[in-house]
Amino acid sequence: MLLSWTSSQVRAAEEPLLAAGVPLMDRAAFALATRVAGLLRERRGRVGGARVVLLVGPGNNGGDALFAGAFLARRGAEVVALAIDERIHAGGAAALVAAGGRVVPAGRAAAGLASGADVVLDGLLGIGASGGLRGGAAELVDALAQRGPAGPLVVAVDVPSGIGIDDGEVPGAVLPADLTVTFGAAKPGLLLPPAARLAGRVEVVDIGLDLAGSPSVARLDAADVAELWPVPPPEAHKYTRGVLGVVAGARRYPGAAVLATTAAVLTGVGMVRYLGDVGDLVVARRPEVVIGVGRVQAWVFGPGVSPDDASQRRRIEHAFEGVRERGEPAVCDAGALELLPDRVGAHVVLTPHAGELARLLSDRGEHVDRATVEAEPLRWVRLAHDLTGATVLLKGATTIVVGAQGATYSQADAPAWLATAGAGDVLAGLLGALLAGRADDIHEDPSLAAALAAAAALVHGRAADRANPGGPVSARGVAVALPETIADLLAGA
Numbered sequence: 190m191l192l193s194w195t196s197s198q199v200r201a202a203e204e205p206l207l208a209a210g211v212p213l214m215d216r217a218a219f220a221l222a223t224r225v226a227g228l229l230r231e232r233r234g235r236v237g238g239a240r241v242v243l244l245v246g247p248g249n250n251g252g253d254a255l256f257a258g259a260f261l262a263r264r265g266a267e268v269v270a271l272a273i274d275e276r277i278h279a280g281g282a283a284a285l286v287a288a289g290g291r292v293v294p295a296g297r298a299a300a301g302l303a304s305g306a307d308v309v310l311d312g313l314l315g316i317g318a319s320g321g322l323r324g325g326a327a328e329l330v331d332a333l334a335q336r337g338p339a340g341p342l343v344v345a346v347d348v349p350s351g352i353g354i355d356d357g358e359v360p361g362a363v364l365p366a367d368l369t370v371t372f373g374a375a376k377p378g379l380l381l382p383p384a385a386r387l388a389g390r391v392e393v394v395d396i397g398l399d400l401a402g403s404p405s406v407a408r409l410d411a412a413d414v415a416e417l418w419p420v421p422p423p424e425a426h427k428y429t430r431g432v433l434g435v436v437a438g439a440r441r442y443p444g445a446a447v448l449a450t451t452a453a454v455l456t457g458v459g460m461v462r463y464l465g466d467v468g469d470l471v472v473a474r475r476p477e478v479v480i481g482v483g484r485v486q487a488w489v490f491g492p493g494v495s496p497d498d499a500s501q502r503r504r505i506e507h508a509f510e511g512v513r514e515r516g517e518p519a520v521c522d523a524g525a526l527e528l529l530p531d532r533v534g535a536h537v538v539l540t541p542h543a544g545e546l547a548r549l550l551s552d553r554g555e556h557v558d559r560a561t562v563e564a565e566p567l568r569w570v571r572l573a574h575d576l577t578g579a580t581v582l583l584k585g586a587t588t589i590v591v592g593a594q595g596a597t598y599s600q601a602d603a604p605a606w607l608a609t610a611g612a613g614d615v616l617a618g619l620l621g622a623l624l625a626g627r628a629d630d631i632h633e634d635p636s637l638a639a640a641l642a643a644a645a646a647l648v649h650g651r652a653a654d655r656a657n658p659g660g661p662v663s664a665r666g667v668a669v670a671l672p673e674t675i676a677d678l679l680a681g682a
């Protein structure tokens with residue numbers, strides 16, 4: 190699991206160490222220089238003679254870049270620091286000059302100089318940033334961002350300068366990095382859209398911080414998902430494994446019912462019950478599915494359901510009574526989002542895309558549109574959780590989940606090919622099966638629903654990759670790839 194911590198949490202962890210004289214900046218700079226040297230060796234065989242340009246801002250982030258530059262200069266690199274501000278870290282500048290590097294003010298020639306480098310280290314701003322880059326730094330980054338594909342490698346020092354460290358916002362110009370070397374712990378902005386895509390590969394360097402309190406945003410990996418998975422014990426039978434009720438589809442949208450039930454069956458659950466008007470089609474495509482009402486442990490509501498479909502609406506409203514009275518976990522997707530009661534518990538997982546989340550919030554008096562949600566997704570997902578009480582999973586290129594007790598996840602496992610009709614129906618069925626398999630545990634700890642939602646996003650993305658690596662996928666293809674994807678995850682492959 191990749192955990193991230195806010196800038197104030199990181200500062201609080203640094204304080205006692207700095208007070209005790211622990212050389213945190215040396216550790217950070219040495220680790221940074223080692224990573225950069227590795228990249229240079231990969232790209233050009235050796236560090237000696239490499240052209241390294243440092244973009245140096247006024248704070249300690251610039252200090253890290255300068256000390257790392259000094260290490261690289263001692264290994265024979267030609268290092269030039271472009272000082273964006275009159276104030277730069279004095280000790281770092283002295284170390285660089287002593288090692289044979291140069292410090293020059295970033296003037297007109299700066300962008301040209303940086304574009305001709307083998308590698309650029311972005312040390313303009315770190316966790317001390319307030320707002321986006323301003324002035325000369327913003328102009329330089331704008332000019333550099335125009336560079337072609339053959340431009341220098343960019344390594345962000347701690348974070349790409351100018352991103353919202355704690356919320357992932359991108360308020361202005363940011364130099365996209367190939368690699369971000371981040372110190373002590375990942376920062377939320379490295380995991381959250383829209384900033385995350387500017388960070389490139391993220392490497393966390395241990396500088397000995399002892400981080401307290403809960404992490405801000407987490408990202409699950411395959412091993413976490415394997416631990417969360419409801420693997421049936423030897424004595425399992427279909428009722429102990431969980432029964433999932435699916436209220437999905439309509440004569441106009443029959444495919445959603447097929448996809449959601451197919452995904453649930455292939456994810457592995459004791460039984461899938463279908464409630465709706467296209468049962469014949471569902472059974473024809475998925476004979477394992479049982480039609481009609483009966484006891485269930487969890488629900489999927491909404492794929493392919495229009496809120497103006499009176500019979501489906503009745504079924505969903507009736508099922509919500511069980512969700513309230515017996516605490517049955519539920520996935521509330523698509524058309525069912527408009528049927529959500531005012532307040533529910535975190536055992537209900539909403540799965541909107543950005544447009545649906547904007548509508549859900551607007552219906553509750555927060556008038557936002559899709560673009561606003563996309564610019565600050567974490568903020569709006571948190572608000573939707575606060576307003577409804579539900580666990581909220583926002584679908585997108587990066588999926589964000591917020592649930593009980595502040596549980597927050599960001600998953601970026603899906604290829605862009607997964608943006609295709611029906612993929613959401615598959616996610617709903619897959620997540621529903623997981624909720625059914627762990628319904629009792631969710632009852633004990635509703636924050637588990639958020640972890641399971643993040644796990645479903647990871648499996649969904651990996652199944653898409655597996656369905657057709659590097660190429661187009663169909664929603665049905667993703668569902669069909671689920672059993673082997675899950676088997677690989679459980680085997681640690």
Ligand SMILES: NC(=O)C1=CN([C@@H]2O[C@H](COP(=O)(O)OP(=O)(O)OC[C@H]3O[C@@H](n4cnc5c(N)ncnc54)[C@H](O)[C@@H]3O)[C@@H](O)[C@H]2O)[C@@H](O)CC1
Nearest residue numbers: 213214217248249250314315316317318319320321323347
């Ligand atoms: N505290 C430490 O000893 C350590 C700090 N580390 C590094 O230090 C960084 C934090 O250093 P600082 O606290 O000095 O903060 P920064 O290096 O982020 O610089 C903050 C300064 O930049 C200016 N500034 C803020 N927002 C700006 C904006 N939007 N446009 C232009 N200028 C702006 C302000 O003068 C502010 O004081 C970390 O990100 C990390 O790279 C690491 O060396 C590890 C140890």
Ligand SMILES: [K+]
Nearest residue numbers: 311314348350
């Ligand atoms: K930086």
